Amino acid sequence: SEHLRKVLCGRAAPYIIVEEEEKMSTKKRRKVIAGNWKMNMTPTEAKELAKGVYEQVKGKKGCDVVVCVPFVDIPAVAQIVKGTIIKLGAQNVHFEEKGAYTGEISANMLKDCGVQYVIVGHSERREYFGETDETVNKRAKAALNAGLTAIICVGEKLWERECGITAEVVSLYDIPEEQMQNVIIAYEPVWAIGTGKTATNEQADEVCGIIRSVVSEKYGKQVAKQLIVQYGGSMNAKNAEGLLAMENIDGGLIGGASLKPADFGVIVSAAQ
Numbered sequence: 001s002e003h004l005r006k007v008l009c010g011r012a013a014p015y016i017i018v019e020e021e022e023k024m025s026t027k028k029r030r031k032v033i034a035g036n037w038k039m040n041m042t043p044t045e046a047k048e049l050a051k052g053v054y055e056q057v058k059g060k061k062g063c064d065v066v067v068c069v070p071f072v073d074i075p076a077v078a079q080i081v082k083g084t085i086i087k088l089g090a091q092n093v094h095f096e097e098k099g100a101y102t103g104e105i106s107a108n109m110l111k112d113c114g115v116q117y118v119i120v121g122h123s124e125r126r127e128y129f130g131e132t133d134e135t136v137n138k139r140a141k142a143a144l145n146a147g148l149t150a151i152i153c154v155g156e157k158l159w160e161r162e163c164g165i166t167a168e169v170v171s172l173y174d175i176p177e178e179q180m181q182n183v184i185i186a187y188e189p190v191w192a193i194g195t196g197k198t199a200t201n202e203q204a205d206e207v208c209g210i211i212r213s214v215v216s217e218k219y220g221k222q223v224a225k226q227l228i229v230q231y232g233g234s235m236n237a238k239n240a241e242g243l244l245a246m247e248n249i250d251g252g253l254i255g256g257a258s259l260k261p262a263d264f265g266v267i268v269s270a271a272q
């Protein structure tokens with residue numbers, strides 16, 4: 001674990017002291033399994049994939065199932081998932097309500113299309129599209145103010161730069177306590193995304209626990225106890241059960257395997 005902290009922060013980080021009675025992982029939280037389809041699937045293909053996912057997850061209870069699809073696929077997928085256990089998510093949202101922001105999509109537009117969840121601050125957006133902690137924070141706030149659930153992504157690169165503790169604080173800046181029930185934090189180590197390399201169950205659990213501690217410092221134990229913290233990065237049909245059994249891992253944000261209905265179904269079953 002010291003090694004992981006060094007990987008995360010560039011040094012041993014002495015800041016986390018979780019006392020026994022303060023362990024915030026005892027309360028049972030619901031699990032949230034979210035597929036991130038990334039830039040895959042035309043609307044025609046998306047319909048078929050959504051039907052396939054539905055076939056695999058129907059009747060499964062005990063966890064929330066979300067598909068985060070490209071903007072243009074939203075109407076097509078909304079039709080398929082309406083009235084099912086599958087919830088609809090987007091992969092980004094602009095922070096302004098409306099106006100001269102060519103090419104952008106607002107939270108209200110998403111909401112009007114039946115979207116309930118939106119990913120913000122995915123590492124691919126940080127890496128290729130200049131996303132910063134500040135813009136991630138603004139997007140999260142816009143999503144929450146519109147009544148969407150924000151899946152805020154954090155990962156190693158961020159941790160290295162911010163040296164751990166400020167990362168979540170910056171992303172959560174100005175987010176009031178009462179909106180925290182609509183916040184999910186996804187821990188996605190950049191080196192594990194799309195590489196087939198997963199963090200070990202223990203590594204992933206430890207960082208998800210650290211995230212919970214950081215949230216506890218800012219919002220108190222009650223909020224931290226209820227916070228959903230997902231793991232993402234090469235989660236698949238084989239490793240999901242082990243990861244999801246860990247105390248601090250409340251679900252997954254799944255890329256590649258979410259495009260394969262049978263595998264996604266196995267992951268949802270593992271979360272039950």
Ligand code: 13P
Nearest residue numbers: 036193194233234255256
């Ligand atoms: P993979 O599951 O393909 O590694 O992607 C993870 C991810 O980035 C989910 O947001």
